[in-house]
Amino acid sequence: MRPRNRGVDFSWGGYAFLMPNFIGFMLFVFLPVIASLLLSFASWEILREKTPTFVGLSNFARLLADQDFWFYIYNTAFLMLGIPIGMALSLGLALLLNKGIRMIRLFRIVYFLPTVTSGIALLVLWLWIYQPLYGLVNQTLARIGIEGPDWLGGSVSLQFLKDWFGIDPTCYWAKLALMLMGLWTGVGGYNMILYLAGLQGINPELYEAAEVDGASSWQKFRHITWQMLSPTTFFIFIMSLIDGFQGGFQAAYVMTRGGPAGSTTTISFYIFQQLYENDRVGYASSIAWFLFLVIFLLTIVSWRYGGKVVHYD
Amino acid sequence: MTDPRGRAAADHRELRRRRILKFLRLGVLYVVLTVIGLTMVLPFLWMLSTSLKTPRAAVEIPPTWIPRETETSATYEGKPVAAHILAKTALVKRLDTGQTLTVYEQAVRTGPPWYAPWAAPVTTASLPAVLGQRGVRVPVQVLSSVARIRVLQPGPDNLKVVDVPGPAAVTRSWVSLKWDNYPTTWNKLPFGRSYINTAIMAVTVTIGQVLTSSLAAFAFARLRFPGRDKLFLGYLATMMIPEAVTLIPVYVLFVRMPEALNWVCTWTNHLLGSTWLLSWWPLRFVENWFTQDFYFLGKYYVGRIVGGNSYFALIAPGLFSAYGTFMLRQFFMNLPRELEDAARIDGCGNLRIYWHVTVPLSKVALATLATFVFMGSWKEFMWPLIINTNENLLPLQVLLQRFVGQHGSEYTLLMAGSVIVLLPVILVFFIGQRYFVKGIQLGGVKG
Numbered sequence: 001m002r003p004r005n006r007g008v009d010f011s012w013g014g015y016a017f018l019m020p021n022f023i024g025f026m027l028f029v030f031l032p033v034i035a036s037l038l039l040s041f042a043s044w045e046i047l048r049e050k051t052p053t054f055v056g057l058s059n060f061a062r063l064l065a066d067q068d069f070w071f072y073i074y075n076t077a078f079l080m081l082g083i084p085i086g087m088a089l090s091l092g093l094a095l096l097l098n099k100g101i102r103m104i105r106l107f108r109i110v111y112f113l114p115t116v117t118s119g120i121a122l123l124v125l126w127l128w129i130y131q132p133l134y135g136l137v138n139q140t141l142a143r144i145g146i147e148g149p150d151w152l153g154g155s156v157s158l159q160f161l162k163d164w165f166g167i168d169p170t171c172y173w174a175k176l177a178l179m180l181m182g183l184w185t186g187v188g189g190y191n192m193i194l195y196l197a198g199l200q201g202i203n204p205e206l207y208e209a210a211e212v213d214g215a216s217s218w219q220k221f222r223h224i225t226w227q228m229l230s231p232t233t234f235f236i237f238i239m240s241l242i243d244g245f246q247g248g249f250q251a252a253y254v255m256t257r258g259g260p261a262g263s264t265t266t267i268s269f270y271i272f273q274q275l276y277e278n279d280r281v282g283y284a285s286s287i288a289w290f291l292f293l294v295i296f297l298l299t300i301v302s303w304r305y306g307g308k309v310v311h312y313d
Numbered sequence: 314m315t316d317p318r319g320r321a322a323a324d325h326r327e328l329r330r331r332r333i334l335k336f337l338r339l340g341v342l343y344v345v346l347t348v349i350g351l352t353m354v355l356p357f358l359w360m361l362s363t364s365l366k367t368p369r370a371a372v373e374i375p376p377t378w379i380p381r382e383t384e385t386s387a388t389y390e391g392k393p394v395a396a397h398i399l400a401k402t403a404l405v406k407r408l409d410t411g412q413t414l415t416v417y418e419q420a421v422r423t424g425p426p427w428y429a430p431w432a433a434p435v436t437t438a439s440l441p442a443v444l445g446q447r448g449v450r451v452p453v454q455v456l457s458s459v460a461r462i463r464v465l466q467p468g469p470d471n472l473k474v475v476d477v478p479g480p481a482a483v484t485r486s487w488v489s490l491k492w493d494n495y496p497t498t499w500n501k502l503p504f505g506r507s508y509i510n511t512a513i514m515a516v517t518v519t520i521g522q523v524l525t526s527s528l529a530a531f532a533f534a535r536l537r538f539p540g541r542d543k544l545f546l547g548y549l550a551t552m553m554i555p556e557a558v559t560l561i562p563v564y565v566l567f568v569r570m571p572e573a574l575n576w577v578c579t580w581t582n583h584l585l586g587s588t589w590l591l592s593w594w595p596l597r598f599v600e601n602w603f604t605q606d607f608y609f610l611g612k613y614y615v616g617r618i619v620g621g622n623s624y625f626a627l628i629a630p631g632l633f634s635a636y637g638t639f640m641l642r643q644f645f646m647n648l649p650r651e652l653e654d655a656a657r658i659d660g661c662g663n664l665r666i667y668w669h670v671t672v673p674l675s676k677v678a679l680a681t682l683a684t685f686v687f688m689g690s691w692k693e694f695m696w697p698l699i700i701n702t703n704e705n706l707l708p709l710q711v712l713l714q715r716f717v718g719q720h721g722s723e724y725t726l727l728m729a730g731s732v733i734v735l736l737p738v739i740l741v742f743f744i745g746q747r748y749f750v751k752g753i754q755l756g757g758v759k760g
Binding site (some may be wrong): 012013014015017018020021022023024025029030031032033035036039046047080093096097099101107108109110111112113114116117118119121122123124125126127128129131134139141142143144160190193194197220245246249252253254268271272275281283284285287288289290291292295296299 | 339342343345346350352353354355356357359360363371372374375376450477485523525526529531532533536537538540544548551552553554555556557558559560561562563564565567568569592629631632633635638649662663664667691692694695698699710711713714717723727728730731734735738739740743746749750755
């Protein structure tokens with residue numbers, strides 16, 4: 001008889017330990033994923049119709065032809081431009097905090113405050129801060145002699161675009177406003193703490209060696225800090241990508257209702273609208289699956305190509 | 314030849330120069346960090362400040378940080394009347410050119426020059442900018458001042474706009490904190506009930522998730538069973554799935570839960586009813602129970618408890634998470650095995666090892682996860698919004714959003730509401746802030 005390769009602590013009890021979590025996992029993750037895949041091939045207005053009707057690929061066909069949908073993809077991508085900016089700022093902040101200053105804990109708490117309190121209350125606060133007449137932003141701008149725009153509802157027509165290219169896109173301030181708010185909320189948050197942990201993990205001997213060789217501080221940053229932080233950067237980037245594609249729901253729902261003119265509607269808000277306001281379960285599922293595929297592909301691609309530039313020691 | 318004493322002095326000077334430079338650089342660093350810190354804190358102070366203002370003080374220009382109330386009165390035709398100052402102008406004489414002109418009183422300021430706060434105060438006025446020129450501030454002498462007021466006194470003069478001498482119109486302002494905003498807000502919407510709902514939700518989800526995650530993490534980290542690592546990979550992969558993908562079918566499930574239960578019950582009833590079992594006469598007594606009550610059981614009783622508008626629907630999806638399992642597994646992997654082995658030799662089963670060895674050893678990690686989960690479920694918004702239409706089960710976040718919808722322009726009340734909602738979060742954060750840093754590093758760096 002072949003000796004079975006089981007360790008001393010082999011036990012079927014492992015399944016028992018796993019069971020509570022696994023049941024939840026099946027009920028709320030695994031089965032729903034399959035169910036939503038099935039639903040994406042169906043048409044179902046759940047509050048009116050008793051059962052779904054199979055419609056084949058027509059949901060996806062409609063999706064590809066849906067002008068709004070592509071506009072909302074553009075919105076989501078535009079808002080995601082905040083990710084690299086936020087990462088750079090987080091890294092900068094972590095570098096400043098890592099200079100051996102005192103009261104680092106106090107600073108860390110203060111910087112973390114917006115992240116930890118994020119939620120509807122903060123959105124309400126920013127609604128007030130962006131208030132065109134009395135809000136903090138425009139009042140501060142007024143003090144230095146600038147008339148601030150209506151951040152959440154106003155638009156601006158860029159004259160040079162009209163002059164040079166003959167196009168007249170209306171640029172809404174709301175996107176910029178939401179991006180600024182996102183930066184304020186996220187800059188001192190998770191990413192900064194991850195970067196700080198990464199910085200503290202770098203061996204100081206590397207810097208000493210570089211100093212002996214006469215490296216400038218930029219060179220030290222470029223060739224030591226940046227290299228040693230690349231796993232952290234990579235991790236943060238992928239996580240932000242996954243979050244970014246799903247983001248924007250709360251802000252759109254509470255602050256702008258997706259407006260003005262749909263300019264702050266992101267994919268997740270569109271899914272919500274289709275599911276909850278238009279009662280189109282099948283179509284919402286197909287959008288969700290499209291989103292899933294995009295995220296999946298992007299993650300795989302960045303894993304492939306990012307893996308090469310990331311330095312592990 | 315080099316003079317050793319001179320070189321020592323030069324070295325000393327160089328050293329001192331460096332020390333001063335370092336000191337300066339550190340000072341700049343602190344200033345920059347403090348400025349960034351202020352940008353993080355000021356919006357919160359602004360929120361607190363607005364929540365203590367009267368509606369009129371909230372829209373004052375320029376805004377004040379400390380809530381103040383202002384009251385204007387003027388002497389008009391020898392009687393004091395309540396008034397609203399439209400504009401105050403001053404007739405001034407420029408001391409440099411001798412020219413006499415009228416400017417708004419806001420432009421006139423008396424005080425020492427900004428570059429020499431100790432010097433004697435001078436009166437200056439910033440002159441209106443002429444086209445193509447910047448406005449300038451010049452020393453002036455005030456000759457007289459005039460206030461244009463609108464009389465607010467009821468009576469024949471009501472709303473009359475008149476000019477009175479400047480000193481006759483007085484604006485009095487004093488610090489006044491309007492604590493009344495808080496009870497007003499609290500009573501406008503069922504905040505109390507909502508607090509209880511959110512607390513029930515957050516506490517149950519926290520306990521449940523920490524329990525299920527730690528059990529699963531223990532299995533993944535310490536026990537061996539077929540397919541363990543594949544399962545774990547599967548768990549990891551689910552972190553990539555967007556919330557929306559799983560949310561839609563779960564929404565459908567909960568919306569249709571009473572019908573589904575009813576369907577199950579009815580079919581059970583049919584199946585049982587058609588069997589010979591029920592034709593056995595003693596069971597005829599319970600036939601009624603099957604035909605009637607089973608139907609209602611699904612639709613009305615069980616459905617009420619686990620269907621769409623129920624605590625169950627709010628809580629259940631939050632009880633399990635791949636993230637918590639992952640985080641705790643990373644932590645359990647690093648725990649020393651010796652203690653467990655000793656316990657095993659002493660005859661402890663897995664459950665006792667888990668409860669008496671692993672859990673006490675990883676209190677910090679569990680507290681970390683608990684803090685995260687608590688914060689997360691306190692802030693949960695989309696799920697309760699979709700699944701719950703029952704006014705009595707609204708969590709705080711959804712309630713606050715409704716408050717915005719109903720009192721969108723009463724910013725003082727909105728800010729008071731936000732403070733009410735944020736207070737527990739900030740408290741938990743200050744208590745558990747050290748766990749936060751640990752948790753982020755634990756869940757992040759190894760990913």
